Structures are given as C-alpha cells and as structure tokens.
Amino acid sequence: MxxxxxxxxxxxxxxxxxxxxxxxxxxxxxxxxxxxxxxxxxxxxxxxxxxxxxxxxxGFVSAHSHIYTAGMRGVAPNSPLYEWVTLNSTMLLGAEAEDLYWMTMAGGLDHLSSGITSVYNFTQSRVLALFDYEESVLKAARVHPPEFVTAQVDGLAAAGIRFVTSVRLDDEQLGEDAAFAGFDEVMTHLATVDPALDLGGSVYGSVQWSSSPATAERERALMDRYGITNQAHFVETAEQIEIQQSKFDWYDAAGVLGPDFAFGHFVHPTEDMFTRVRETGSAVVWQPMSNGRLGSGIADVPRLLRDSVTVGMGVDDQSCTDVSDPFENMRTGLFLQRGKHSDAAILTPLDVLVLHTLGSASAMGVADRVGSxxxxxxxxxxxxxxxxxxxxxxxxxxxxxxxxxxxxxxxxxxxxxxxxxxRDVVDPRRAQADSELTERMIASAAQSGIHPVVPAHRDQDRTSVDDQRSV
The missing domain is CATH 2.30.40.10 (Urease, subunit C, domain 1)
Known part of the structure; x- marks a missing residue:
C-alpha cells in the first residue's frame, strides 16, 4: 500500500x-x-x-520469543526456571503438529496486537524433552517428525508477522544423522514462506543442556552450512550455575562466538564470559520481565552497553512474561536497572526504545530490513x-x-x-485462533492429567493446574 x-x-x-x-x-x-x-x-x-x-x-522487535506458549499463561506462578519449563513441556506432551500450528498462529497475532512486527521465534522442538536435574540435560519424552516444526513456521506466516525461525538440533536425543536431516527439512521448508515475512533461519543453541562439546561443534557446522545465526539460552538462572558456566568454553572452542551468535539472557556470566563476548563481537538478548517473573536475576545490561556489546530485548514466553507487551518490558528493564544501581541515569528511555527496536534487529542480524x-x-x-x-x-x-x-x-x-x-477493527482470524488455541491446549494438557481451574465451557468440571501438577 x-x-x-x-x-x-x-x-x-x-x-x-x-x-x-x-x-x-x-x-x-x-x-x-x-x-x-x-x-x-x-x-x-x-x-x-x-x-x-x-x-x-x-514496530517493536522481539529478539527472543517462544510464540507457541500463549495457552500456558499463569502456570507455575511461583516456580524458578527449570520447574516452570518442565511443567510447560509436560502440558505439551499431548500436542500434535496441527495443534502447534494454531498455538503459533495465535501467538503471532498476539504479538502483532502488542506492536511487535518482527520476532526471533524459538520453535518448540520436535523432541519434547524434560529437564533432568541430576544430569543437567534434556531427556526426550516424546519425539515428533519434522512436520511438528514446519507447522509452526506455517502458523507464524499465516499470522502475518516477520520472523526468524530458530530450530533446536537435539543431536543427543535423536542421533546426529536424524538431527541434521530434520534440521535440513525445516530450512528447506522456509523457501515456501513469503520472502517478505521470512527473515531467515537460525540455530536454537542448546549447549546449556547438552552433555558433550560435540553439540557446539555441530551447531557451528549448521551455521556454516546455511549461513545462519545462532542464539543460545545461557546462564539464565542461578540454578546449577556452575554447570552452566562450565559449558561456555565449549562454544568458544568450537568457534561459534562472533557477530552471528547471541546469548539469550546472560544473567549470571563470569568475568571471562563478559570479556569473550566483547572480544568476539557476540550479542546479548535481554528479557527483563521473564527474568523477573522466574526469579532468574537481573542482567548487567549497562556494563554490556559500556563495552559496546550489541544488546536486544525480547518478550520471551507468553507463559513466563504472560503478556507480550514491549512497553511494559521496556519499563520493567529500565526500572530494574535504575533500582539495582541506585542511579536514575544508568539507562534512559531512549536507550530501552533503541534496545527493543534497532538493537533487537541488530542482535538478530536483520537490522538492514527492520528496527528503525x-x-x-x-x-x-x-x-x-x-x-x-x-x-x-x-x-x-x-x-x-x-x-x-x-x-x-x-x-x-x-x-x-x-x-x-x-483497535477499532475486529480480526476474525484472532477469534478463531484464540478458540483453537484454548481447546487444543486443554486437550494436550489433559493427556498428562492437567486441567484448568476455569474450564473453556461452563459445563466442564476441572481441577487446577497447581493441584494436579506432579513435577
């Protein structure tokens, strides 16, 4: 137009x-x-x-979102990261590819209605995995074909938002050959998406939950094969922090760090990690609302900015931010930093506006097209x-x-x-997507014995998630 x-x-x-x-x-x-x-x-x-x-x-840019999670708002409200994510995964064990299509479409439309026009989307892996506290790794609970991921690509495209598609390799759960073949299938599928909406593919870095440096080396191979970026959740929570920090060198040794790599969260880094991020030109993506909700901590964003590190912002999961509101996300981050440092000038309104637009686009590698x-x-x-x-x-x-x-x-x-x-025009797609999301999320969670306290229909009688969860 x-x-x-x-x-x-x-x-x-x-x-x-x-x-x-x-x-x-x-x-x-x-x-x-x-x-x-x-x-x-x-x-x-x-x-x-x-x-x-x-x-x-x-339009705002969320450089870190898990868009399929809109049906799990309010779950595990008093839990830290690993308890919360385990419940999320358990609730999704009954989901099929078509369910993820509607969940993703609903999440994409929700992002748009919040003013987010471009997003880095961590797809739900085809491997539904649960966190093993003793070994600090992800263990497969259910494995789907690659269509489980490509359906999410289609759902996001149907929403009409621009997106980077991030895919987890799951090499330890699937085996190297099957993992690479599944990743290849998703990257090939991206060619079917409207090129104006497709901002590219990316690796969903998962070394934090792996047991071997081989995962970092395989992620490097995928980055080279497709010329794509990588964003890894890293040192997000204080839980098992020594184990998390010890795996940083796996990425460094594999040559993954650099302008095409971003750390998501980066709340509890060591001095060496700060130094290597600065030296290699890696980026960091900050989720202040999510980190606060899960009690994960407060990232030292002012220090990163002083070191000229590229920093973006994301609204993260709709189930741990609960509302995909970039205005609230900017203010939460701004106020947390000012309070932590007892300094009202430590970050300015312009700083956080840039972080949630051009900074995010830069961290995603798409600043030539969006963000300003x-x-x-x-x-x-x-x-x-x-x-x-x-x-x-x-x-x-x-x-x-x-x-x-x-x-x-x-x-x-x-x-x-x-x-x-x-705001004055009703989008019929939103009503349909929200209805599909609700019914499908309830059905998926029910297969694990989890039911909402407020049913989708008044004639249903369900008990609460908190009463029935067993994780």
Missing part, C-alpha cells in the same frame, strides 16, 4: 534526532520511500493519512495516540512514549505498509 503519513510525531530510532514533527511515505514495495520534517512534498504518494499529532514509530524508520527499510510502523487515553502535555516525546504510553494507546500496527491490526 502506498501512501503518506503526516502531521506525526516521528520517532525514527536511528539518525541524529530522537524525534521530529513530520511525514513518512510508503512505496509500492511496502518499504519506506521518503521521510522528513514539516509537511510532505507535493509529489508524496497518495493517499494522505493525517495522524493529528500521534506518534509514528517503528529509514528509507529503504520495510514500512513496519506503529501509530500510538497519546491523547487516547489522554496523557496530558508532551514535554519530552521519547519519555512520554516509553514511560507514559502503553497498549491502551496503540491505535494501529502496519507491516509492509499494510494495516494488520487496528
């Missing part, structure tokens, strides 16, 4: 000015064709969209109205956007110049 937005408070995220009053035009290719201060030129594309002073900002308002990039835009509800005078546009605005102010989400969500 071509057209020109004008009379807008523009937050470009990149460039010399954090904000300006002006216009932005979209070309036939769905990319930003022009932008500037003041009124648009006479030859700017039609139609004109007068924003009447609303914010026009880049720049000519040539995809026209992925948010219209945020500070007067509905009214926030009063705007003294500092960036501060008002980050500290005062929220999902209640989000008016419209645009991907590639096309409106994909509007």
């Amino acid at each position: 071509t057209g020109t937005y004008h009379n807008a408070l523009i937050l470009p995220v990149s460039g010399d000015k954090p904000w300006f009053w002006g216009w932005l035009s979209i070309g036939d290719d769905g990319r930003i064709a022009g932008m500037g201060e003041g009124t648009p030129p006479a030859d700017a594309p039609l139609p004109r969209h007068d924003l009447d002073g609303a914010f026009l900002a880049p 308002l720049e000519v040539g990039k995809f026209a992925d835009l948010l219209v945020v109205d500070p007067r509905s509800p009214h926030l009063g005078p705007i003294w500092d546009p960036v501060a008002t956007y980050v500290l005062g605005c929220g999902l209640r102010n989000l008016r419209e989400v645009v991907v590639g110049g096309q409106s994909v969500w509007h």
